[in-house]
Amino acid sequence: MSYRLFLFSILVWLSTALQGKPPELSPRDTRVKVEEILKAHATYHVLTPDLVQRALQNFLEELDPSKTYLLENEVTKWTNPSPELLSTVLEGYKRESFTTFQEIHALMVLAIERRNQIEAKIKNLPTPKDVLVAEFKKLSWAKDPAELESRLLKIKGLQKETAEKYDPEIQSTFFQRIDKRRLNHEQELISAAEGHRLQTVLSLVLKATSAALDSQTNYFTPSEAGQFMMQVEQRLFGIGAQLRDDLNGFTIVRILEGGPAQDSKLKVNDKIIAVNREPVVGMDVTEAVEYIRGPQGTPVTLTILRKMQEGGEDEKLDIEILRGEVVLKDTRFESNYEPFGDGVIGILKLYSFYQDPKYSSSSDLLQAINELKKQHPLKGIILDLRSNAGGLLPQAVSVAGLFMSKGVVVSVKDNTGQIQRLRNIDSKVAFDGPLIILTNRTSASAAEIVSQTLQEYGRALVVGDGETYGKGTFQTFTLESTNFGKVNPKGEYKVTRGRYYTVSGKSPQLVGVSADIVVPGVFSTMEIGEKYSKYPLATDQISPSFNDDLSDVPAIHRNQVMRLYKFNLQPVLTTYQPYLAHLKKNSSLRLEGNKNYRNFLSEIDKKEFSSEPSGIFGQTDLQLSETVNIMKDLLFLNKST
DSSP: OOEEEEEETTOOOSSSOOOOOOOOHHHHHHHHHHHHHHHHOOSOSSOOHHHHHHHHHHHHHHTTTTTOOOOOOHHHHSOOOHHHHOOOHHHHHHOOOOOOHHHHHHHHHHHHHHHHHHHHHHHTSSOSSSGGGOOOOOOOOBBSHHHHHEEEHHHHHHHHHHHHOHHHHHHHHHHHHHHHHHHHHHHHHTTTSSHHHHHHHHHHHHHHHHHTTTTOEEEEEEHHHHHHHHHHEEEEEOOOOOEEEEESHHHHHHHEESSSGGSSOOOOOOOEEETTEEEEEHHHHHHHHHHOOOTTTEEEEEEEEEOOSTOOOOEEEEEEEEEEEEGGGGGGGEEEEEEEEEEEEEEEOOOOBOOSSSSSSHHHHHHHHHHHHHOOOEEEEEEOOOOOOOHHHHHHHHHTTTSSSEEEEEEEEEETTOOOEEEEOOOOSSSSSSSEEEEEETTTTTTHHHHHHHTTTTEEEEESSOOOOOEEEEEEHHHHGGGGGOOOTTTTEEEEEEEEETTTBBBOOOOOBBOOOOOOTTTTTTTGGGGSSSOOOOOOBOOSSSOOOTSSSSSSHHHHHHHHHHBBBBOOOOTTGGGHHHHHHHHHHHHHHHHHHHHHHHHHHTTOOOOOOEEEETTHHHHHHHHHHHHHHHHHHHHHH
16 A cells, blocks of 8 residues: 655665666676675575576566556566576576567567557547546556557546646646656667667666565666665755655655755645646656755745645645755654653654764763653653664664663674674663653664564563564665775665574564554555565574673683673563553553544555654644553553552
8 A cells, every 4th residue: 555655764766767878887797796796695696597587577677667668468478487488598697698688678669669659649639537546556567559558548647637737838848848758768778879778788687687686685877876875875955855756746745854844835745746847747756856956055946736625626836945955863863751740751763773973873862861861750761763764783782772781682694694793782771661662664674673672672662563664684785885985887786685683583574573562553554564575585583692602702702701791681571561461451442442543544544545654643643642651551550560
């Protein structure tokens, strides 16, 4: 039920379309890069027929992601390849021959010609009305040109409904602009220059092959690598909003605190249809975002459609915003509290696990905890890790260390099978009282490590969606370790090197972290997580590390380390177990009796539902409010006993 959410903190989505000049690849370069990626990968070290079959499927979808060119009978040969064909393609990789992919590309060239003929045929035909975006969620290949024609008419119908909202002078160029973008993309694929055409094919081969290994391994063209690094650095100049591509515009799904959009007239669920009076419908979401970004202090005018009351016409507005620096440090962390009895419940919201020369997630949390303790009796803490997609692994260790004594926080097993354990070595605990960690389906990676490890030590209860994202793998990116940040003209790649494991030896990969008490939020029914990705790696398990023998420490240093480390190790606690049944029962009764929450659950079951990711409904963060109630119950029960 999830759509293409453009969430900076969860996913980095890059357009499959090539931009400008293709990478400077030769067949030999392609073979070498494939071998490099395989050598570094956590699971796959050689190409197999299964991987080749995946690569063929990926290659088709790289060429025709919208399934508006090729037909089912044309691609069956590659979507259901024979063992002989797979063997031929596999041998081709070894011999630096990619003729099968060139054959598919040649078919695409013919399909482009057919698409243009269909476009000419339907140019003046009436378009269907009331087309649902959900129809385009999971498309199969069209069976014949008639079905292809119908699909294109529906897309035009969606676009026409939006075009009618534009000013007349923009309407006249609306479809011209969409057609121009399509034709430019087609021209990139069918470049007359033989060398460029081959390089285009080879770059798509690398994309298709790397993505066949798992959901997190990717090849980037030079321009895409630059975009990716901008996301990694979490610094850009823009307006500070997260967008979803709905084909007929880009819906604002979240406005980032501290960004220029926060102080503007923009609202969540506004639909952007033009930037500086240039239509953006039909663009890739990344290109639309690039239009919105620009130098700090320069203005950008967004034309938006805003839904009025049910049954009313959408209101069209032009909103001018001054671009500014958008750095996630402005939304890295929040501290709040809820009064309770003669003290407070601390509510600490952590957006990512970060560190720079001035700040870090652990130091900011420590300062907030100390300030709360200084100002009030601190009864309990809710650590809100919803929509926290992770970050720096050492910071995950440091954050966990605020709530536990010495001990293993996370273990890492790389592609060679070597296991390294990361430990909290500071026995000083910032807060040892009742702790609840609030998670949702988009809590991932380092957020899952902290949640699950503190849960397994018995230091925290996990509350929220039934499970978290399920990303228990780590990746390395070639641009970070080579060329001193200079992008390789042959492209860069990100490869999954291994898995994370919490103190129990379990990996969150694929399965996520299970909540002790389920309190559904806005993402709870959506198809979000590793298990919904195309080729996710399986979960895994190693030996528990509760009794840490320091076996990963070199023998020459082990005894010395043990003398310093063996005191004040974190025990496994059962603090919350006597109360868990009561906490679950009380929470269930509250949710059943909360009319606003029942309405919220009904809304998130709707296919077209969209809301701000935090889970706000009726101006109330229902998921957080119920978590506060659970903490109050816990404090009461704990005091009563």
